[in-house]
Amino acid sequence: MPEIIRAGNLVKRYDSFTAVDGIDFSVSKGECFGFLGPNGAGKTTTVRMISCVSPVTEGELAVDDLDVGREPRRIKSILGVVPQEDNLDPDLSVRQNLAVYARYFDMPKELANQRIDESLALFQLEEKQREPIWALSTGLKRRLTIARGLINQPKILVLDEPTTGLDPQARHLVWQKLRYLKEQGVTMLLCTHYMEEAAHLCDRLVIMHQGRILVEGSPAVLVEEHAGREVAEVHVSAPQRERVLAEMASRPGLTVEEVEDVLYIYARTPDGRAQMADLILDAESVAYHQANLEDVFLRLTGRGLIE
Amino acid sequence: MSIALPGLGIRLPDVSYRAYRVWQRNRDVYLRLWKAEAIWPLAEPLITLFALGIGLGELITEAELPGDQRYIEFIAPGILAVYPMWSAAGECGWGSFFRMENQRTYHAIVATPVSIEDVITGEILWGATRGFISSVYILVVIAAFLLLDSPMALLVPILAYIAGFMFASISLSYTSIARSISSLNYFFALFITPQFWLGGVFFPLERLPEELQVASWFVPATHVVDIYRGLVQGHLNLGHLGHLAWIAVVAAIFYYVALISMRRRLIQ
Numbered sequence: 001m002p003e004i005i006r007a008g009n010l011v012k013r014y015d016s017f018t019a020v021d022g023i024d025f026s027v028s029k030g031e032c033f034g035f036l037g038p039n040g041a042g043k044t045t046t047v048r049m050i051s052c053v054s055p056v057t058e059g060e061l062a063v064d065d066l067d068v069g070r071e072p073r074r075i076k077s078i079l080g081v082v083p084q085e086d087n088l089d090p091d092l093s094v095r096q097n098l099a100v101y102a103r104y105f106d107m108p109k110e111l112a113n114q115r116i117d118e119s120l121a122l123f124q125l126e127e128k129q130r131e132p133i134w135a136l137s138t139g140l141k142r143r144l145t146i147a148r149g150l151i152n153q154p155k156i157l158v159l160d161e162p163t164t165g166l167d168p169q170a171r172h173l174v175w176q177k178l179r180y181l182k183e184q185g186v187t188m189l190l191c192t193h194y195m196e197e198a199a200h201l202c203d204r205l206v207i208m209h210q211g212r213i214l215v216e217g218s219p220a221v222l223v224e225e226h227a228g229r230e231v232a233e234v235h236v237s238a239p240q241r242e243r244v245l246a247e248m249a250s251r252p253g254l255t256v257e258e259v260e261d262v263l264y265i266y267a268r269t270p271d272g273r274a275q276m277a278d279l280i281l282d283a284e285s286v287a288y289h290q291a292n293l294e295d296v297f298l299r300l301t302g303r304g305l306i307e
Numbered sequence: 308m309s310i311a312l313p314g315l316g317i318r319l320p321d322v323s324y325r326a327y328r329v330w331q332r333n334r335d336v337y338l339r340l341w342k343a344e345a346i347w348p349l350a351e352p353l354i355t356l357f358a359l360g361i362g363l364g365e366l367i368t369e370a371e372l373p374g375d376q377r378y379i380e381f382i383a384p385g386i387l388a389v390y391p392m393w394s395a396a397g398e399c400g401w402g403s404f405f406r407m408e409n410q411r412t413y414h415a416i417v418a419t420p421v422s423i424e425d426v427i428t429g430e431i432l433w434g435a436t437r438g439f440i441s442s443v444y445i446l447v448v449i450a451a452f453l454l455l456d457s458p459m460a461l462l463v464p465i466l467a468y469i470a471g472f473m474f475a476s477i478s479l480s481y482t483s484i485a486r487s488i489s490s491l492n493y494f495f496a497l498f499i500t501p502q503f504w505l506g507g508v509f510f511p512l513e514r515l516p517e518e519l520q521v522a523s524w525f526v527p528a529t530h531v532v533d534i535y536r537g538l539v540q541g542h543l544n545l546g547h548l549g550h551l552a553w554i555a556v557v558a559a560i561f562y563y564v565a566l567i568s569m570r571r572r573l574i575q
Contacts (some may be wrong), residue, residue: 052324073420083415087412091339152419
């Protein structure tokens with residue numbers, strides 16, 4: 001697949017603070033590419049540079065073979081941006097919000113009306129189209145914000161925390177719509193710190209921390225490489241912990257991480273579960289789970305609070 | 308396409324016809340709320356003409372005013388100038404700040420092919436339009452009091468647009484550095500309100516000490532008030548052209564300041 005976004009040694013600096021510190025990545029046409037990382041990792045800044053609303057300090061950034069510094073209007077005309085914040089027009093109706101937004105793209109009225117009808121149908125907002133924005137629930141506002149981002153039929157849809165603050169039903173509905181769009185061939189950029197969301201939607205992702213990319217790959221491969229198959233979260237007393245840590249050395253299939261009074265043991269081999277069970281028999285409490293993206297994330301970015 | 312002159316460290320503002328899209332957005336919101344918005348420019352001049360024009364005016368003899376006018380005739384052109392000043396400045400003060408920080412409207416718009424300079428230009432053009440609309444309402448009220456002596460008064464809304472552009476630009480320049488919506492109070496209490504009371508609307512500036520008369524030259528509203536007096540009373544002279552030039556120059560300066568300063572605030 002040809003690449004649609006290419007970043008080379010991309011840097012963003014604010015006075016003395018470096019928000020993005022020389023990153024390289026490329027996104028292929030039609031894929032869903034994720035940016036994961038704790039707050040302040042630089043993912044929103046990166047996406048803002050791609051959206052041409054934050055100037056690049058250093059390095060290269062091309063979207064659809066256009067340079068972000070030179071052709072912001074042309075790039076913005078092929079992007080659909082779904083921001084993290086709610087910035088719908090509260091005084092306008094649902095339908096007017098879409099119509100006003102379509103006008104920013106110079107869309108002729110008839111075409112805009114046709115697109116608005118389509119997206120209202122897709123996002124199940126037809127019955128609400130005359131309602132003012134303040135009368136909508138958070139979930140409905142989110143759906144409308146995504147519908148608004150699609151009004152120009154963008155080549156690339158940029159989603160910044162699209163489901164933050166939604167209840168599970170609303171979140172699953174949004175995911176379902178996003179999967180549908182992906183099937184339609186829309187390239188998606190997804191910033192999130194919901195690991196489940198990233199695992200659900202992304203073909204490929206990067207995990208960022210302190211302005212740098214730590215790893216890149218598909219969710220399955222990253223889990224396999226960095227967390228293995230299974231994880232045990234073990235609460236043990238201090239002397240037991242010493243014993244477990246000492247025995248770890250003789251078990252090559254396991255790795256351990258110590259966080260406060262909890263041990264996280266990662267099993268990489270098929271018999272990992274047996275090895276772990278045997279090791280931590282007398283622990284106070286043990287919880288097993290299948291290794292997932294969250295384990296990768298926490299292993300790489302640390303389990304402590306960042307802010 | 309934006310043009311940069313990196314050698315000189317100058318970046319030319321990227322303004323396009325898309326400013327009109329921003330103007331249209333503001334118009335659409337206004338048309339949903341227009342009834343509530345029409346109250347101020349109708350009620351305020353009405354109250355002022357009754358309270359000051361008729362009430363206070365009865366106590367003032369005509370000989371004390373230039374051209375032997377009644378007091379209500381004296382204040383009418385001034386009212387026509389200063390209430391639209393409030394509309395234009397308020398729109399690009401509280402209105403713009405609210406759109407920018409609370410509703411995040413600017414952020415939504417610049418994600419589309421509209422540039423931040425288009426947004427600023429559209430906002431100022433809209434602020435000027437609010438001045439225009441307000442002047443039309445007030446003109447109707449003043450006409451109802453039979454206070455228009457000349458058909459030239461029909462030119463007032465056009466000048467209200469130009470003056471509105473100036474007040475909107477000054478106001479948005481201040482908004483671009485305002486930290487919170489309450490800090491706009493400084494601007495309105497210390498800059499707009501004094502022009503309202505001291506801009507030559509309610510008493511002839513010739514009454515002031517000479518130093519203050521000189522200082523009044525720097526006050527935007529006095530130039531607008533002077534032009535309107537000429538239009539409403541039907542005698543214009545070259546001096547009025549000087550006032551118009553003054554307004555045009557100040558409008559241009561603050562339009563540019565608003566463009567630069569807002570970009571600095573929003574595009575980081």
